[in-house]
Amino acid sequence: MKKSILLFIALLVSFFTIDRLVYLVINQFSSRVYTGQSIGKINHFLEVKDSVDLIIFGNSRALHHVNTNLFNTNAYNIGVDGTKLAYTGALLSTLEKKDQTLLIHVDHSKLLDLNYNGDDCLGLNHLIDDYDEIKKFIAPFFLSEIVISELIKSYRFNGKVPGIFKNYFMPSYEYRNYTGYDPIYPSVAQKEIFENLLLTEKEDRINININKPLEINPLINKIIDHIINKSQENDSKIIFFTSPSLNKVDQEVKDKIEDFFLSKGVDYIDYIDFFEEFNKDYWKDFTHLSAKGADLFTEELKGKINQIK
Amino acid sequence: MIFNSIVFLIFFVIVFILYWAIPNQKIKTQNILLLIASYVFYGWWDWRFLSLILFSTIVDYFLGIFIEKNKDNDRKAKLFLIFSLTTNLGLLGVFKYFNFFIDSWVDLWLLFGYEMSYSNLKIILPVGISFYTFQTMSYSIDIYRKQLKPTKNFIAFATFVSLFPQLVAGPIERASNLIPQILNKRTWGYEKFKNGFFQILIGFFRKVVVADSIGAFIDGTYNNPEIHNSTTIAVAVLLYSFQIYFDFSGYSDIAIGTAKLLGFDFKRNFNLPYFSSSITEFWRRWHISLSSWLKDYLYIPLGGNQHGIVKQYRNLILTMLLGGLWHGSSWNFVIWGLIHGILLAIEKKFQLIPKKYSFYNNMVIFILVSLIWIFFRALTLEDSMLILNRLFTGGYGMLYIGNINTFITLLYGLVIALCFDLFLFKKNIPLEEYGNTLKTSKFVIISNFIIVHIILFFSSASNFIYFQF
Numbered sequence: 001m002k003k004s005i006l007l008f009i010a011l012l013v014s015f016f017t018i019d020r021l022v023y024l025v026i027n028q029f030s031s032r033v034y035t036g037q038s039i040g041k042i043n044h045f046l047e048v049k050d051s052v053d054l055i056i057f058g059n060s061r062a063l064h065h066v067n068t069n070l071f072n073t074n075a076y077n078i079g080v081d082g083t084k085l086a087y088t089g090a091l092l093s094t095l096e097k098k099d100q101t102l103l104i105h106v107d108h109s110k111l112l113d114l115n116y117n118g119d120d121c122l123g124l125n126h127l128i129d130d131y132d133e134i135k136k137f138i139a140p141f142f143l144s145e146i147v148i149s150e151l152i153k154s155y156r157f158n159g160k161v162p163g164i165f166k167n168y169f170m171p172s173y174e175y176r177n178y179t180g181y182d183p184i185y186p187s188v189a190q191k192e193i194f195e196n197l198l199l200t201e202k203e204d205r206i207n208i209n210i211n212k213p214l215e216i217n218p219l220i221n222k223i224i225d226h227i228i229n230k231s232q233e234n235d236s237k238i239i240f241f242t243s244p245s246l247n248k249v250d251q252e253v254k255d256k257i258e259d260f261f262l263s264k265g266v267d268y269i270d271y272i273d274f275f276e277e278f279n280k281d282y283w284k285d286f287t288h289l290s291a292k293g294a295d296l297f298t299e300e301l302k303g304k305i306n307q308i309k
Numbered sequence: 310m311i312f313n314s315i316v317f318l319i320f321f322v323i324v325f326i327l328y329w330a331i332p333n334q335k336i337k338t339q340n341i342l343l344l345i346a347s348y349v350f351y352g353w354w355d356w357r358f359l360s361l362i363l364f365s366t367i368v369d370y371f372l373g374i375f376i377e378k379n380k381d382n383d384r385k386a387k388l389f390l391i392f393s394l395t396t397n398l399g400l401l402g403v404f405k406y407f408n409f410f411i412d413s414w415v416d417l418w419l420l421f422g423y424e425m426s427y428s429n430l431k432i433i434l435p436v437g438i439s440f441y442t443f444q445t446m447s448y449s450i451d452i453y454r455k456q457l458k459p460t461k462n463f464i465a466f467a468t469f470v471s472l473f474p475q476l477v478a479g480p481i482e483r484a485s486n487l488i489p490q491i492l493n494k495r496t497w498g499y500e501k502f503k504n505g506f507f508q509i510l511i512g513f514f515r516k517v518v519v520a521d522s523i524g525a526f527i528d529g530t531y532n533n534p535e536i537h538n539s540t541t542i543a544v545a546v547l548l549y550s551f552q553i554y555f556d557f558s559g560y561s562d563i564a565i566g567t568a569k570l571l572g573f574d575f576k577r578n579f580n581l582p583y584f585s586s587s588i589t590e591f592w593r594r595w596h597i598s599l600s601s602w603l604k605d606y607l608y609i610p611l612g613g614n615q616h617g618i619v620k621q622y623r624n625l626i627l628t629m630l631l632g633g634l635w636h637g638s639s640w641n642f643v644i645w646g647l648i649h650g651i652l653l654a655i656e657k658k659f660q661l662i663p664k665k666y667s668f669y670n671n672m673v674i675f676i677l678v679s680l681i682w683i684f685f686r687a688l689t690l691e692d693s694m695l696i697l698n699r700l701f702t703g704g705y706g707m708l709y710i711g712n713i714n715t716f717i718t719l720l721y722g723l724v725i726a727l728c729f730d731l732f733l734f735k736k737n738i739p740l741e742e743y744g745n746t747l748k749t750s751k752f753v754i755i756s757n758f759i760i761v762h763i764i765l766f767f768s769s770a771s772n773f774i775y776f777q778f
Contacts, residue, residue, distance in 0.1 A: 001329075004502040010753055018757050022765075038714065081712075144315070154764050161765050162717035189538065189707035196536040 023153035026161065029168045030126065034175035036167035037080050038123065038160045042091075044175050045078045046131075050097040052076045054305075056180070057088040058105025065243040065289050066103065067298040068179035073101075077180030084110055086118035086141070089223040092230055093133035100236040101305065104227065107242060108249045108257055108272070109209040116217050117141070125149050126156040137226075141219075183291035186284045194285050205286060206248045214256045228266055237309060239267045244274040244297055246286040267308055274300065310353035312563045313517050313767075320350065321567065328571060329497060336494055340468050343571070350473040351437070358435040361400060366470045368396050369445040373459035373466075376452045386453055393449035397442040404438055409638030437477035439635055441470055443602055448484040450606055457485050465491045474567040478560050480578040480598035487573070495572025500745040503752060505569030507744025510759045511729070512562025513767075519726045520556035521768035522719040523548045526711060534692050538706040539699045546696065548719075549686050550679040554582065555726060557596070565741060577741055583678075584734050586670035588652045591678060603632050614657075621657060626650035636685070641693060645684040652677075718766050725762070 033040040034047075049055065054075035056066045063079025078091060088104060095102075110116065118141050121134075125145060128135040139146050149156050157164070186194070224240075231238040240261055254270055261268035274297055275282060282293030289297060310317050324346045331338045352359050372393040379385040402410075418424075448469075451457035460466050469488050475481075530537050530545035537545075561578035568575045582594035592600045611624040626647065633646015680697070687693040710716045733740060747755060 001497050003499045004497065007499075007502070007749060007752075010749070011756055014753050015757050015760055018761060019764075022761055148315075152764060154761060158765055158767060159714065159718070162721070163714050166713075166717070187707065189541075189709050192538060192706060193536045193709065200535045 019152055019154050023156070026154065026157050026164060027126075030157065030160075030164050033164055033167045033171075035171040035173055035178075036163045038163045039126070040163075040167045040171075040175070041078070041080065041180065042124070042127070044178065045076060045091070045180070046094065046127075048076055049078075049095055052097075052100070054101045054103065055095075056103045056105065057092060059083050059107075061107065061243050061245070061287060062103075062105035063180070063182050064184050064284075065105075065294045065297055066181060066301065067183065067291075067294050068181045070295065070298045071302055075179060079105065079180070079182075080123075082120065083123065084116065084118070084120045085220055085223045085227075086121035086137075087123060089226050090121040090124050090134050090137040092227055093137045094131050095230065095234055095236070098235050100234065101309065102227075102231055102236050102238045103301075103305070104238065104240045105243060106240050106257075107245075108253050109247075111216055111220055111257060111260070112210055112214055112253070114211075114215060114217050116219060118219050118223070126160065128156070181294075183294060184284045184288060185291055190284055194280075194283065197285065198280075204248075205246055207250055207253060208247045210249065210253060212252075214253060216256075216260055224264060228264060239269065239305065239308060241269040241301070242272050244289060244293070245272050246278070246283065248272065269301075269304055271297065271301070310350050312560065312567075313513065316353070317350075320346075325570060334494065336492070337464070339495070340464050340491060343472060344464060344468045347468065347471040347473040347476060351471065351476055354436050354477075361404075361435055361438065362441060362471055363467075365397060365400065365442060365445050366467045369393055369449055369470070370459075370463055370466045372449055373452050374461065376449060377459045380455060390449055390453045394446060397446045401438060401442050404435055406634075406638045413640075440479045440481055441476060443481050443599075443635075444484075445470055447481075447602060447606060451484060457488075460488055460492065462492065472568070472573075474564040474571070474573075475575060478557070478564070479596075480561055480564065480575055481602050482575055482598070486576060490573050497572065501569050501572070503744040503747070504742055505566040505744070507566070507747075507752070507756065508562045508569070508740055509566035510756055510763075511740060512559045512564075512566060513763050514559070514722075514759050515555040515562065515726055516559030517767035518718070518722040518763060520552050520559060522715060522722055522766070523552035523555070525715050525768055526719050527552065529711065530709075531686055531692075531696075532688065534687070534696050534699065537699075537709060539702075539704045540706055541709045542696055542699045543705075544708055546683055546700065547676075547679050550583070550675065550682055551723060551727075553682065553685070554579075562740065577739060580739070581730055581734050583675050584671055584730075585674050586667055587656055587674065588649065588677070589656050591674060592649070592653070599632070599635070603628050607631060618658070622654040625654045625657070629653060640690055641684045641687060644690070644693075645681055648681050648684070715768075718768070722762075722766055 030039050031043065034044045035041070052075055053073045054068075054071060056062050056068065056075070056077040056079060058079045060079065060081040063077060063081065066077055066079070068075040068077045080087065085104075085106065092102065121138050122142060122145055124134050125138060128138065128146065128149060135146065228238060242257075249272060254272075258268060258270065275293070279293075282290055282296070284290050310320060324342070328339055328342055331342070348359055348362075351362065372389050375389045376386045376393075379389065448457070448459075452459050460469075465488060468491050469482075469484060472482075472487070472491075527545040527548050530541055531549070534542060558579040565575045565578070576598060578596060578598050580594040580597065582591055585591040585594055608624055608628040611627060612620050613624060614621040627650070629646045629650030630643060631646070633642045633644070633649070636642045636645070680700075683696050684690075684693045687696055733743065738746060744752065
């Protein structure tokens with residue numbers, strides 16, 4: 001038993017030493033990466049966030065639908081694939097600049113998803129040492145994750161390593177000219193998949209992933225309050241919006257969301273039905289616009305923002 | 310509670326410390342602790358189904374004693390055996406197959422144009438029921454065959470049925486192997502610790518780095534095969550073979566390693582199955598505890614190879630068909646088992662591929678097994694046919710990769726795992742004994758390499774595939 005305990009102690013000591021070393025090495029690479037979504041784009045955003053006037057937050061639908069290059073003002077699109085409102089809330093906590101315009105993308109189904117637990121914000125836990133605001137945002141929801149991240153440092157880079165090294169050695173674009181918008185030019189394979197989907201689609205795409213009776217997720221409610229408070233602190237203008245989608249919702253859902261934002265006293269624009277007629281060239285799939293569709297939508301959004309401001 | 314969770318880690322650390330801290334390692338106290346821990350482990354998923362395990366335990370405990378008491382009266386002993394089998398198969402029938410048989414019955418009438426109105430029962434499949442019922446059935450059968458004496462120690466028997474490392478997805482341990490270990494003093498050993506700890510690490514790597522990354526990549530293809538081209542489908546078909554292997558062998562590794570840390574020796578459940586040169590060899594290497602169970606308790610009682618070649622074919626096909634059905638209540642599993650049965654039967658008569666080129670044989674068997682896995686993974690029979698159709702009718706185009714990070718992680722993990730398997734195969738060392746072959750310094754370095762890789766590359770926790778069976 002004694003020999004086993006000694007071996008176990010050796011394993012523990014060596015593990016914690018190696019863990020710190022691995023963390024230091026990856027962190028060195030990570031902090032020098034400015035391309036790629038999981039790390040580089042966030043680094044870039046954190047560098048420019050307090051010098052731009054307009055920021056677009058959200059998931060892949062924000063990322064691919066709002067062309068920041070079409071705005072006359074200095075803008076950055078920090079949409080990241082697969083993220084939701086908690087991720088936005090955590091990032092938005094780091095803003096210091098006053099008088100910005102903040103566009104927050106929201107989806108009806110996500111606001112009404114009672115199973116959502118905010119775990120997308122854990123994608124930012126590699127920043128908890130450098131950004132206390134992010135740590136403070138994550139901690140109430142995922143204290144155990146923070147504890148594990150403190151104990152096992154390399155845990156913060158789970159799932160991010162291939163992206164870090166790929167973007168360190170082979171950055172896919174010149175980040176200094178990048179404003180965060182990623183246009184979609186559907187590939188042959190993507191076009192093929194979408195065409196097959198259109199052919200096999202049998203049901204109406206209405207109220208997908210929406211359960212009735214309609215209820216706003218309490219966590220989302222809390223995060224939205226946090227976002228509103230933060231924007232008020234910074235005297236920033238905040239606008240929530242939903243971008244075009246072929247996944248439609250009925251009037252009851254639309255009313256529910258509009259009433260919710262009305263009760264919060266913030267602007268909300270619902271563009272889900274922006275394209276009245278279906279044109280295959282505007283879409284990559286049911287929820288993502290092609291670059292062509294995104295440009296048309298951005299022009300409309302730009303006009304509307306100017307009106308609101 | 311699943312192995313790949315923080316809850317299990319905390320649970321196991323507590324059980325481990327308490328278990329070895331018991332003064333003089335008193336067996337009775339250790340067994341009571343193991344029994345309580347096993348019920349907590351199972352009850353964490355759904356405490357209501359503990360009653361099923363307890364029921365199965367009580368019934369087979371007493372029937373085992375009754376069978377032994379009547380060993381000289383075959384009629385009575387057989388009656389008690391039938392009671393045991395009926396009870397266990399009855400539980401399986403109700404909880405696993407009830408809706409399947411009802412649906413199939415209604416579909417059969419529909420073929421003749423008669424539509425029956427019916428409603429399905431909402432039955433939840435209790436996790437691990439297929440495993441522990443097989444384990445208790447083999448106990449009763451072995452006693453009836455006079456190959457085993459029943460234990461009078463109820464705690465020991467209950468621990469045998471519910472021992473948490475193997476409770477929910479095997480390996481299906483035989484009473485003749487496990488009960489003596491439960492009844493006798495377990496000793497701590499440095500070698501056991503090294504072997505067990507190392508196998509657990511390999512199991513976690515196989516499951517959370519390799520299998521889960523593959524799952525994240527191929528689920529989209531298997532869930533919507535109609536929208537993908539043949540290239541994407543072909544890659545998904547091949548990758549699924551690796552996913553199910555690393556998922557299930559990973560689970561078995563964690564189970565066997567965990568048991569080793571508690572002083573138990575479980576039988577080997579996987580022996581590098583994709584290094585097989587025939588389907589027969591594949592089944593000697595894949596899910597060994599199930600295939601040997603099916604052989605001993607189904608194939609041989611059916612007559613095995615004792616009554617001519619035609620009956621042997623029948624016995625093989627029937628065994629594999631029922632083996633398929635054991636995996637799940639759907640025609641997909643039946644067809645999967647049936648194809649394996651037919652191939653095994655053909656192999657008894659003809660050599661499918663020449664033995665001369667072993668590497669090519671491995672490749673051919675791998676591809677063959679991968680094609681048969683389609684029935685195992687596809688959601689419906691229609692999807693299976695669609696996938697096969699896509700594979701053989703062309704339409705090959707660009708591979709849909711999806712998230713590049715997931716894809717790179719998948720390839721990286723898969724290459725490491727396959728290289729390690731190749732190493733074990735070439736060196737002819739069982740994984741169960743590999744940890745102890747390493748010198749302490751090498752053991753520490755390799756263990757840390759694996760742990761860091763698990764931390765950096767694990768994919769979000771998902772359940773083990775075999776939990777659904």
